[in-house]
Amino acid sequence: MVTLRVNGQDYTYDGDPSVPLLWVLRDELGLTGTKFGCGIGLCGACTVHLDGAALRSCLLEVGQVGGKEVVTIEGLSPDGNHPVQVAWRETSAPQCGYCHAGQIMQASALLASTPKPTQEQILAAMDGNICRCGCYQRINEAINLASAGV
Amino acid sequence: MTHMFKSGIFNFAPIPPGSVANMSRRFVLKGFVAAGTLVVGTSFLPGKGRADWATGAALMPGGTKNNPHLFIAIDPSGEVTIIANREEMGTGIKTSLPMVVADEMEADWSRVHVQQATGDNEKWGNQDTDGSRSVRHWVQPMRQCGAAMRMMLEQAAATRWGVELSSVKAENHRVVNLATGEIAGYGELAAAASALPMPPVEALQLKNPRDFRYIGTGSIQIVDLYDITVGKAVYGIDAKMPGMKFAVIARPPVVGGKLVSYDATETLKVPGVEQVVVVPGATWPLKFRPLGGVAVIARNTGSAIKGREQLKIVWDDGPNASYDSVAFRSQMEASAGQPGLVVRDDGDAEGALKSAARVISATYYIPHLAHASMEPPTATAHVTNGTCVAYVPAQYPGGCHDDLAAVLGIPASNVTVxxxxxxxxxxxxxxxxxxxxxxxxxxxxxxxxxxVWTREDDLQHDSYHTVSVERIDAGVDTNGRVVAWRHRSVAPSLWSTFDGSQVHEHPIELGMGFVDNPFDIPNLRCENPACAAHVRIGWFRSVSNIPHAFAIQSFVAELAAATGRDPRDMLLELIGPDRVLDPTKFRGVTNFWNYGDPVSTYPIETGRLRRVTEIVAEQIGWGRTLPKGHGLGIAAHRSFLSYIATAVEVAVDDKGNITIPRVDTAVDCGFYINPERIRSQVEGAAVQGTALAKNSEITFKNGRAQQSNFDGYLLARINEVPLNVNVHIVPADWNVPSSGLGEPPLPPFAPALCNAVFAATGKRIRSLPIGNQLAT
Structure with missing residues (x-):
């Protein structure tokens, strides 16, 4: 039995502890905001926070999470108004929007550790998150906007 | 019922006006007249003396509909629900078409709710969200729908007040009595309005465009924006059904292959795995039928994937087992060196090539590409008691609906998509x-x-973008004028998906920037040597325009270089004087497609192609002095009836690394709805264009795709794409028919980039992707 703390709530999972956290979040807990993209840590669609650090939930076995606090896109902000979320809406960043939960989780972790990132720091932090629609211009704009305080 | 979602997150049960859903709360508009399918091509709007433009919409399955009783519901409190009948995949169409209805009916957008239609062409009109068709086929019916609703509300108010229709006016969610100043809200009028039939199309008064509140302003954001940012937007992969199980499938590694035998002993020992089931595969050509294979069904997708890793399977690789993309390229290049099926033959290109002062030739290669949408293919279905309820991220929901019925052997009326x-x-x-x-x-x-398809499944079993060899030979006279042009296009056809004997490009593919070449050249010949497909070929954003435009627009710059001309000037010279062209009149062209729409509405207007070319040249500062290692490139292409030009500034460093400091793209897509989403589509095309120009390629060996994930199949990341993309939209009023926008920005990007690389380095890229060709 695996116990998890996700977005401030406790969950138990009685299945295989070697299954990636991603699939437990999505298929067992119903937290489908976290998206599957590649399964091997190359695209960032499944990014969540683990004790505040951005991490690919497709690479982490659920049994390894232990007592650490998992935050998903659903729990990033109680009212959905994290500065990154607000900036995302200000810039109309998404096209299809599928990868954006991961993008937002990555960007919010960046700003938590580096509130005023340089352009180079933004690109370096975000280059693990693929957007196939090609919203990078707006993503960059949104992160700059969020870091400036919206 | 089997479909149920967490309350408050998403209500999949459609709320079709006219059905039983929420009857107590929602005032339903129910048709008093049959929901007429308007054949737009034959209608005429006398309201302001403006003629509609004819389209091919009526030829699409389900045609179009314009009846407000079908698309609009008004709550007694005034809340308005508008149905979006097309699918949202990132273009913004789920917002844009309801916005047109809202604007025409004078609804306050803040009180409008958009509801996604179910997949049902007969009910909602055609829903094939492809071909960059949604606006050009639907802006007219949606304006008519909104105008009809507005006039019905006005009629209801006039009747209530006992005045002439001319004494009332609908204005921002209410109707005003112009004589007395009395006001009635839409909610108050909904009951009476709903009892009225839709006015005849001939009587509809469309708004004067200067009174638009939303159309053309770019002020409306996509309706799912908030939900996307908080993780509540529901994609195909997020569908939930009670008791649902999760499946991944081991498919034949070579397309067209078959399952011989399998051993699931170890798979069934994997925790969480519940069943192993054979999926029957179709025979080649596969159409849209399953590839077949062995499915592992588990309590969650992660367990299913682990179980699949333990399957032992023997496959018969079938007829495509020897497909090798390197050898195939050689065959295609050999074909391009030989005469092929003549598909256009203006003048005497062969003779003019022989007598030309000089012949310039080049051959281009554009590889297979995988779509690699970030959401992989996925669907959820429950089949029980002879019915099927499915949740599908489908671009062709109508076809999906009918094919579900066919493979399940149940009546189409028992299928809900x-x-x-x-x-x-x-x-x-x-x-x-x-x-x-x-x-x-x-x-x-x-x-x-x-x-759920894993990424490996997606990249290794896609319906790929075709692979193409394009050879162009041009004859120039002693003055450097191009007098002859012979273009051979060799590529497997996507029609091979439906007909295994198809070895030539279908008219749909030939019409994508190949036989419709608008250049002002007296002797112009197009040939299409035969080429058989050995993988599934599918539609990829802008389809055959990618190879055709890459070859033609690269070759224009090659001609400029060979003749000592400026590439922009060469392009403008070839576009020639402003002309209106009818490709059906080009000699040798048969079954010209014109993107499914009539040439009478959408001829080739070379002046529009010239104009966008001039705009981007001016905007990027063509001819300016550039830093060392920088270069400018330009390309222009008509596709999906729109005219797009792109100019790219590139910087190439000493090691051959590319950066793209600036892009300018000019768009002429006729009457447009949402310039803000035009901008996002163009920005996205610059990113996808960067990916396919620089990085992306699917290769095959022994029939197997050699790339399996984003380490082998490279897309474009934020640190390599142009972040400075300037979009210039050519203004157009209602007299300029709407044309496509989702796909057209893509084709000119790669040739513009490679032309810029040539300007910067002198190195001509004839084979995509660029990869390490510039490495020093």
Whole structure:
């Protein structure tokens, strides 16, 4: 039995502890905001926070999470108004929007550790998150906007 | 019922006006006249003396509909619900068309709710969200729909006050009595308005465009924006059904291959795995039927993937087992060196080539591409008691609906296709094979099944973008004028998906920037040597325009270089004087497609191509002094009836690394709805264009795709794409018919980039992707 703390709530999972956290979040807990993209840590669609650090939930076995606090896109902000979320809406960043939960989780972790990132720091932090629609211009704009305080 | 979602997150049960849903709260507009399919091409709007433009919309399955009783519901409190009948995959169409209705009916957008239609062409009109058709086929019916609703509300108010219709005016969610100043809200009038029939199309008064509140302003954001940012937007992969199980499928590694035998002993020992089920595969050509294979069904997708890793399977690789993309390229290049089927033959290109002062030739290669939408193919279905309920991110929901009925052997009326958001599609989700897989597995197991394709599945079993060799030979006279042009295009046809004997490009493919070449050259010949497909070929955003435009627009710059001309000037010279061209009149062209729309509405207007070319040249500062290692490139292309030009500034460093400091793209797509989403589509095309120009390629060996994930199949990341993309939209009023926008920005990008690379380095890229060709 695996116990998890996700977005401030406790969950138990009685299945295989070697299954990636991603699939437990999505298929067992119903937290489908976290998206599957590649399964091997190359695209960032499944990014969540683990004790505040951005991490690919497709690479982490659920049994390894232990007592650490998992935050998903659903729990990033109680009212959905994290500065990154607000900036995302200000810039109309998404096209299809599928990868954006991961993008937002990555960007919010960046700003938590580096509130005023340089352009180079933004690109370096975000280059693990693929957007196939090609919203990078707006993503960059949104992160700059969020870091400036919206 | 089997479909249920967490309350408050998403209500998939459609709320079709006229049905039983929420009857107590929602005032339903129910048709007093049959929901007429308007054949737009034959209608005429006398309201302001403006003629509609004719389109091919009526030829699409289901045609168009314009009846407000079908699309609009008004709550007694005044809340308005508008149905979006097309699918949202990132273009913004789910917002844009309801916005047109809202504007015409004078609804306050803040009180409008958009509801996604189910997949049902007969009910909602055609829903094939492809071909960059949504605006050009639907802006007229949606304006008519909104105008009809407005006039019905006005009629209801006039009747209430006992005054002439001319004494009342609908204005921002209410109707005003112009004589007395009395006001009635839309909610108050909904009951009476709903009892009225839709006015005849001939009587509809469209708004004067200067009174638009939303159309053309770019002020309306997509309706799912908030939900996307908080993780509540529901894509296909997010569908939930009670008791649902999760499946992944081991498919034949070579397309067209068959299962011989399998051993699931170890798989069934994997914790969480519940069943192993064979998925029957179709025979070649596959159409949109499943590839077949062995499905592992588990309590969650992660367990299913682990179980699949333990399967032992013997495959018969079938007829495509020797497909090798390197050898195939050689064959295609050999074909391009030989005469082929003549598909256009203006003047005497062969003779003019022989007598030309000089012949310049080049051959280009554009590889297979995978769509790689970030949401892979996925669907959820429950088949029980002779019915099927499915949740599908489908671009062709109507076809998916009918094919589900066919493979399940049940009446089409027993199939419900609920449409989710599409997490990207780019043509992949025109093919509904994944929905059939889910349904067949549900039928076999009796429980709801969600099928997810892993990224490896997606990249190795795609309906790929075709592979292409394009050879152009041009004859120039002693003055450097191009007097002859012979273009040979060699590529497997996407029609091979339906007809295994198809070895020539279909008229649809030939019409994508090949036989419709608008250049002012007296002797112009197009040939299409035969080429058979050995993989599934599908639609990929802008389709055959990618190779055709890459070759033609690269070759223009090559001609400029060879003759000592400026590439922009050469391009403008070839576009020539402003002319209106009818490609059906080009000698040798048969069954010209014109993107399914009439040439009478959408001829080739070379002046529009010239104009966008001039705009981007001016905007990027063509001819300015550039830093060392920088270069400018330009390309222009008509596709999906729109005219797009792109100019790119590139910087290439000493090691051959490319950066793209600036892009300017000019768009002439006729009357447009949402310039803000035009901008996002163009920005995205610059990113996809960067990916396909620089990085992306699917290769095959022994029939197997050699790339399996984003380490082998490279897309474009934020640190390599142009972040400075300037979009210039040519203003157009209602007299300029709407044309496509989702796809057209893509084709000119790669040639513009490679032309810029040539300007910067002197190195001509004739084979995509650029990869390490510039490395020093």
């Amino acid at each position: 609920n449409l989710t958001l599409l997490g990207g599609a780019f043509g992949r989700k025109c093919n509904w094979d994944f929905a059939l897989e889910a349904a067949l597995l549900s039928k076999a197991t009796g429980v709801p099944i969600k099928v």
